[in-house]
Amino acid sequence: MSRDKRGVYRAVIILVAVAFIAIGLFGNEFFDVMSKGVMICLECMGIG
Numbered sequence: 695m696s697r698d699k700r701g702v703y704r705a706v707i708i709l710v711a712v713a714f715i716a717i718g719l720f721g722n723e724f725f726d727v728m729s730k731g732v733m734i735c736l737e738c739m740g741i742g
Contacts, residue, residue, distance in 0.1 A: 718724060
């Protein structure tokens with residue numbers, strides 16, 4: 695595989711990743727994931 699093709703593949707993957715991150719942030723999924731993560735951490739420490 696040539697260097698040009700690898701560069702294109704990398705760019706496409708980065709663009710798709712950024713698109714998925716933007717979709718998650720605009721859909722307010724960040725808050726759901728964060729709140730679940732906080733609850734798991736609190737349960738592990740025995741506080742929650």
